[in-house]
Amino acid sequence: MTRHGNAAIYRMVMDKHVCPWGLRAVDLLKRHGYAVEDHHLTSRDATDAFKRQHDVRTTPQIFIDGRRIGGHDDLRRHLGLSVRDPKATTYRPVIALFAMALAMSAAIGWTAEGMIAPVMLVERFIAASMCLLALQKLRDVDSFATMFLGYDLLAARWVRYGWIYPWAEGVAGVLMLAGALTWIAAPVALVIGGIGAVSVFKAVYLDRRELKCACVGGDSNVPLGFVSLTENVMMAAMAVWMLVR
Structure with a gap:
């Protein structure tokens, strides 16, 4: 797929926890042709410091060409993809x-x-x-x-x-x-x-x-x-x- 630009993601990768939404976001970015800088937050202190620095409440956080997009669902919206509503009725x-x-x-x-x-x-x-x-x-x-x-x-x-x-x-x-x-x-x-x-x-x-x-x-x-x-x-x-x- 044609490369769209540069993306950076900050996600939790710890000894006892790897954020699944971070993995999904990395996969989405790569499948849509972005060159990904994958930054791991390897401790709770590092995660909390990142949240304070960027004034965010959750991780992962994705940046595309230097602009913060947000989390996994925000990335899907940015890419024009649907976001599942957990409260929506479904068969x-x-x-x-x-x-x-x-x-x-x-x-x-x-x-x-x-x-x-x-x-x-x-x-x-x-x-x-x-x-x-x-x-x-x-x-x-x-x-x-x-x-x-x-x-x-x-x-x-x-x-x-x-x-x-x-x-x-x-x-x-x-x-x-x-x-x-x-x-x-x-x-x-x-x-x-x-x-x-x-x-x-x-x-x-x-x-x-x-x-x-x-x-x-x-x-x-x-x-x-x-x-x-x-x-x-x-x-x-x-x-x-x-x-x-």
């Missing part, structure tokens, strides 16, 4: 999760049967999705349960249900994936999926509430609505299919 975690569930289901089918049968693929996809969604919730059960209380009808009346739900979803998903103990997996999936679907439909489409979805964990920025409704309808539909079959 990215759900898309990634469902894509991985589909890929896993196809891989299991290919290994087990030497082919990808459509019906088995759908069954495994739903079961794998339940397992992965449960795993996301179990990363921080307290956060999930707290967010879940905001819209689930059963959890609002029986608070402990918020802590039970991810375990029930995970157990049902594993049993469905194994094709075992249908008499346990199907009723569990039908109950939690049915209650969940009604709860989401009421909160979003009847009460018109704007909430975040707890479906991929309590720290998600996924809006409550179609995704969570789909999750619960899939569970309930899979349960009915297993009972009928």
Whole structure:
């Protein structure tokens, strides 16, 4: 890439800490053709002295052709790149999760049967999705349960249900994936999926509430609505299919 000019970066590089944002900023500068002078702040005293000298609160700090640009996010703006808003709503975690569930289901089918049968693929996809969604919730059960209380009808009346739900979803998903103990997996999936679907439909489409979805964990920025409704309808539909079959 054509060289744009000279850049200097001051970043923390200590024995027990290397600033990741500094590394990302160096990479950005080099990929955009800048000759980089990489200055390491190797101690807390050196870092604090640099901040006082330049009247800044954070590092790294980037200078281009002698003009201070600022930190990593400021550099991205300077280069005309987008800056991620950590509070912005996004469907990215759900898309990634469902894509991985589909890929896993196809891989299991290919290994087990030497082919990808459509019906088995759908069954495994739903079961794998339940397992992965449960795993996301179990990363921080307290956060999930707290967010879940905001819209689930059963959890609002029986608070402990918020802590039970991810375990029930995970157990049902594993049993469905194994094709075992249908008499346990199907009723569990039908109950939690049915209650969940009604709860989401009421909160979003009847009460018109704007909430975040707890479906991929309590720290998600996924809006409550179609995704969570789909999750619960899939569970309930899979349960009915297993009972009928």
